[in-house]
Amino acid sequence: MAAAEFDQVCKRYGDVVGLEGFSLRIADGELVAVLGPSGCGKSTLLRLTAGLEQPTSGTIRIGERRIDALPPHQRDVAMVFQNYALYPHMTVRENIAFPLRMRGVRGAEQQARTTHIAEALDLGAVLERRPGALSGGQRQRVALARALVREPALFLMDEPLSNLDARLRLDVRQYIRALQRRLRVTTLYVTHDQSEAMTLGDRVVVMRAGRVQQVDTPAAVYEHPASAFVAGFIGTPPMNLLHALHTAGTLTIGAQRLALPADHALRVRAADGPLVVGVRPEAFSSDPAAGGLEALIDPTTREILGSETLARGRVGGEAVIVRLPGVVRDIPLRVAAPVAALHCFADDASGARLT
Amino acid sequence: MKRALFHVAGGSAVAASVLLPLALILKQAFTPEAESFAWPPTWLPQQLTGANFRVLFSSVELPYGLQLSLLVGGLTVASTLLVTLPAAWLAARAPAADRRLDATLVIARVFPSIALAVPLAALFVRLGLYNSPAALGLWIAHTLLAIPFAFFVLRTGLRRVPVELEEAAQLDGATPLGAVLRVTLPLAWPSIAAAALLVFLVSWDEFTYALVLQVTNRPLPPLLYYFAAFGYPGTASALAAIMLLPAVVIIALLAPAIRSGGLTGSGR
Numbered sequence: 001m002a003a004a005e006f007d008q009v010c011k012r013y014g015d016v017v018g019l020e021g022f023s024l025r026i027a028d029g030e031l032v033a034v035l036g037p038s039g040c041g042k043s044t045l046l047r048l049t050a051g052l053e054q055p056t057s058g059t060i061r062i063g064e065r066r067i068d069a070l071p072p073h074q075r076d077v078a079m080v081f082q083n084y085a086l087y088p089h090m091t092v093r094e095n096i097a098f099p100l101r102m103r104g105v106r107g108a109e110q111q112a113r114t115t116h117i118a119e120a121l122d123l124g125a126v127l128e129r130r131p132g133a134l135s136g137g138q139r140q141r142v143a144l145a146r147a148l149v150r151e152p153a154l155f156l157m158d159e160p161l162s163n164l165d166a167r168l169r170l171d172v173r174q175y176i177r178a179l180q181r182r183l184r185v186t187t188l189y190v191t192h193d194q195s196e197a198m199t200l201g202d203r204v205v206v207m208r209a210g211r212v213q214q215v216d217t218p219a220a221v222y223e224h225p226a227s228a229f230v231a232g233f234i235g236t237p238p239m240n241l242l243h244a245l246h247t248a249g250t251l252t253i254g255a256q257r258l259a260l261p262a263d264h265a266l267r268v269r270a271a272d273g274p275l276v277v278g279v280r281p282e283a284f285s286s287d288p289a290a291g292g293l294e295a296l297i298d299p300t301t302r303e304i305l306g307s308e309t310l311a312r313g314r315v316g317g318e319a320v321i322v323r324l325p326g327v328v329r330d331i332p333l334r335v336a337a338p339v340a341a342l343h344c345f346a347d348d349a350s351g352a353r354l355t
Numbered sequence: 356m357k358r359a360l361f362h363v364a365g366g367s368a369v370a371a372s373v374l375l376p377l378a379l380i381l382k383q384a385f386t387p388e389a390e391s392f393a394w395p396p397t398w399l400p401q402q403l404t405g406a407n408f409r410v411l412f413s414s415v416e417l418p419y420g421l422q423l424s425l426l427v428g429g430l431t432v433a434s435t436l437l438v439t440l441p442a443a444w445l446a447a448r449a450p451a452a453d454r455r456l457d458a459t460l461v462i463a464r465v466f467p468s469i470a471l472a473v474p475l476a477a478l479f480v481r482l483g484l485y486n487s488p489a490a491l492g493l494w495i496a497h498t499l500l501a502i503p504f505a506f507f508v509l510r511t512g513l514r515r516v517p518v519e520l521e522e523a524a525q526l527d528g529a530t531p532l533g534a535v536l537r538v539t540l541p542l543a544w545p546s547i548a549a550a551a552l553l554v555f556l557v558s559w560d561e562f563t564y565a566l567v568l569q570v571t572n573r574p575l576p577p578l579l580y581y582f583a584a585f586g587y588p589g590t591a592s593a594l595a596a597i598m599l600l601p602a603v604v605i606i607a608l609l610a611p612a613i614r615s616g617g618l619t620g621s622g623r
Contacts, residue, residue: 052522072525073533085523089541102528146527 002063002153003028004049004186009058009068011044017210018044022058024205024215026154029184031177033201035194037233041210042190046156049188051075062153073102078152082159084143086131092118092142093127099150117149120179137168144176148183155180155187161196173199194234198222206230224343228351231278231343237310239343240320244277251342253277254316256294258339265355266344275354278343281310281323286332293337295320302331380599383592384408391589407593414590416578424559424574427490431497431558432551435505438498439550443509444535448518453510460503468500472567479568486570493574496564501554508553512546513539552605559601 004026011018019041026032034042047053049060051072060068067075078099087095097114100106105113118124121141131139140160147155160176161169177200180187191197197204198218206213206221206229214226225231231239245252249260249267260267266275279293293315301312309328313320313335322335344354383391384407386400411417446453475496479485484492516539524534540547562576573581575598582591 050522050526052525071531072522073528073530075526077526079523079526081519081523083517083519085517085519087520087524087538089538098524099527102524102533150528 002186004154004188005059005061006049007059007061009045009048009060010056011041011048011053011210012056017041019048019055020210022212024212026186026188028186030202031180031187031189031200032203032205033189033191033197034205034207035191035197035201035233036207036213037192039209040207042192042207043158044210045207046079046158046188046190049154050077050079050156076153077156078147078150078154079156079158080143080147080160082162084131084139084163086139086142086146088131091128091130092123092134095131095142096123096127096145096149099146103150105150113149117145121145136164137172140164140172144179148179148185151183151185153186155185157187157189159191159193160189161191161193176200194236198234206233208233224353225278226353228276228278228345231345235280237281237321237323239278239280240315241345242277242279242315242318242320243274243347244344245274246344247272251277251339253293254318256316258293258342260339269354271354274347276345276347276351278345279320279337279341281321282325283337283341284322284324284335285337286324286328286335290336290338292339293342295322295335295337297322297331297333297335299331299333302328304328377599380592380595383589384596388589391592407589410587411590411593411597416573416581417594420573420575420578423490423569423572424576427494427497427574428555428558430494431501432554434494434498435501435554436509436547436551439502439505439509440540440547443506444513444539446506446510447513447516456506460506463499464503468563469567472496472564475564476567485568486572488572490569490572490574493565493568496568497558497561500561500564501557504557505550505554508546508550509543512543512549515546516542549609552609556602556605559598 006022006024009022010020022041022045024032034045036042044053048055048068051067051070051074055068058068059066062076067077087098090098093114096118097110100110100113115124115127118127121144123138123141123145126134126138131142134142140163143160157176161172164172173196180200189197189200198221201218203215204218204221205215206226208229214221214230216224216226221230221234225234225239228241232241242253246260246266249262249264251258251260251266277293284295295313295315297311297313299311303310304327306327308326309324309331311322311324311331313322324331324335346352346354382400385403385405386397387402387404387406390397390401442456446456475492476485479487479492479495482492484495487493520538520542521531521534524538525531529537560576562580565574566577566580569577575594579591579594579598582588582594
């Protein structure tokens, strides 16, 4: 086990940016989840770390050792592939023992370590089978066992749950979390599924178009998104983004004019001009006394999901989604979100947080 | 109903195209020369005889020709796979290299072999490989001839092995070569076996180079021609029947090897 450090890692494919200026320190035993839509550079990051591709510039270290120029087999990095990549011509035992065999661990020790990790992952009964005879969940655990058996310095996971059905996915998610905590193995976990990233990650890295948007704890990514992109990506449904204008302490959204408190960051910085205001669907309440940003609900769009009720509405000319707790049969026609719940972002390509 | 009829008709046509030449060869081999060349022809053999085979087996040329054909076939399989496996692997993994190799090999196939045989013969005379008793010149010629066949079969087989398996093996501690040897090749064995058998057949059947390059030290195809051209059509027919054997065996071996999967279970 060791800490891992990325310093200004770049990868370009001709003119196309795969990864740009990626810097991150993963503490020993930490699980960092990398989250983003397809093409955001998260798979490139994983392949660069594994040594399956070479960075254009920048350095990657594990502990004190610089690894970015080493071939994969010298890096002491293990990876669980999206499709598991089990060796179909070998039994489960041979699959799990393969990394040990490649490192010259033989005989009784190989046997003992293989059996130990197989028992830990509940694979003891299928050791002599081939991968073709296993269920999806079992294959997934064989892939985990093969990656963990040699106690790598760094553990990479490439969307390991995406091939499992929804029920199994929740179980395996818990399982991976518990296992990672128990073994204290430094882990980089790549996913496009925010619920995986939020539940598994000690920290979450949100990426877009090869660049890091935010590195923070799951709670902070939700509560203080660093950009309009993060705000619009995290949450189910994600944050509503509305065009607004700030003039001397007054926020104009559609026809509504909201006075900002005297200590509000926009007011303090006297940043007049257009901006993007974000408001979470769950920030709205039907309390008639609540002030702030008002939305008009279209009652025909009500969706009762049981634990929550969703509805679509409008703020001025812009659409919003509103989320109220529990079963709401008589959806209110007017809901409001307090000014304190509004997030402010720059109205430009960066979409950077202003408050 | 109509469809079933098409299937029967189509199947019969394919079967006939395979079985008729086979029947003709066997009939010629097991009937006396007089009957083989009778007019009008007898469709069913009137008289069966082993005389053609007795003459063939008593000839001094047969054992040597058989040895030579087996030797050249075996050597050609070894050398062709040795050269083609790395190329086919590269083509399966690197599409850019693949396009260049593809075009080159297609061009290589359009040269008529008789046109190449003569300059090759001239070259081999200088190198001392012409009419070599161990058919070394012919071995080189057959290797050149067989490479495109082997390449296309091997590339198809190697492409079916997911690249992730090699990557996984490298992360598990194997060198790039080790990953190919321990993971890719065992999984691609059906196509490697198919390529080996195909290459052997190419060499076993090859006539043009064998005729030009081995004027007196003859492997089986020019030997057959020699028997036929110098007045022993019955002996030639018996040799033709013997030459069929490996082809039939190999095709019987090839069919299941080509069909078998072998890759289930690597992924989801």
